[in-house]
Amino acid sequence: MNINATLLAQAVVMIVFVAICWKYVYPPILAVMQEREKKISDGLEAAKKADDSLEEAKLAFDKEMDQAKAEAAEILEKANARASQIVGDASSKAEAEAEKIMTSASKTIENDTNKAKEELREQMSEIIIDTTQKILGDEISPEKHDAILKKAAEEL
């Protein structure tokens, strides 16, 4: 084991290498590492924030959705009510119309019947007079017995 100037040379060499490492090698690597570390932690934080806001948005969406559903149900109910009302109105109107038509039709029939009866009555009396004339000859003239004939006709 012989100690010589190699020892001093090595000490100097070491100081030189340490200085190079300290000045040129270490700082840039450490800087990149620290910057990346910061970026990653920032990114994680941002992701957490995004998660939170997503949750919030979901809640808001659910709320809005519920509201919309309620509104839709309400509208549907209203529409149904209105529809049944319309149908009801229409059917009652139709019924009334039908009634009216029936009434007027039966009136017309009654009038016609009456008219026909009247005509029949008049014709009957004429026939009777004619026939009676033919039987009795000229003893009975329509002019003289008008009142009787009329009474007869009314009695028919």
Add this chain to the structure above:
Amino acid sequence: MAKELTTQSYIDHHLTNLTCGKTPEGWSCNPYDVEQMGFWAFHVDSLFWSVFLGALFILIFKMAMPRSVSADTTPSGLQNFVEMSIEFVEDNVQSLFGSVKNKLIAPLALTVFVWILLMNLMDLIPVDFIPVLAGHLAFFFVGGPEHAWINSPESFYFKVVPTTDPNITLGMALAVFVLTIYYSIRVKGLKAFVAELTLHPFGKYLIPVNFILEMVNFIAKPISLGLRLFGNLYAGEMIFILIALMLFFSSIPIGTLGFGLHLVWALFHILIVALQAFIFMALTIAYLAMAHETEEH
């Protein structure tokens, strides 16, 4: 001329550094001149691998993060590895250093950890690969009978694992020690630093005793830091060399056993390689944390 290959020479060869230094006749890399070089000699192989692997560390970490990389690009491949290492170091600094803000500690810890890990990993390359290759290359390019230190490929010493050289580990510990003193003085002030070394544990009337005790404590830290790493890796390397000897000098059964042992030891050594790098880093952080402690104890 190549020496005859014996167990002794094989081990010696693996444990000797390529040493260049100043001799009275000028600069020389001749191993026979090492005695004359004294202190001003350099282990060229250790320093070469140390600088090479340090540069490799800087290059890998620089390449993994080109300018085009920003916080928005998805990390992949090498970048993941680099970021993992940095995260690991940051965690350790955080747990050992606490709230004290010092921008140098983490890069220092990263450099120490990755660099020592790379140097230790050289131990897992089979012990003869690189020395033999380097020997032949050196002999081919500069060798010749006129150079005593490289008159054959085998005479070229080339130690591969820098952390098995105490100069390297103690050198790094020394650098940490210097930083510890620098920060101690800067954070606590010179007065408090000197007081810490002289006024404990016996108060102001026994300053010399205090100083001796504290100094032992103070000096023991870098020495143990450097020697722990050296000892572990040196022992590991030694066992690899001994296992390699089984392959070269013995019969087939022992050679086969050697292969098995080599595999087992290499697998186990991976643990030591990583563990020692981690321990050196953790202690570096801890010593510097101590330098930042201002409270009295």
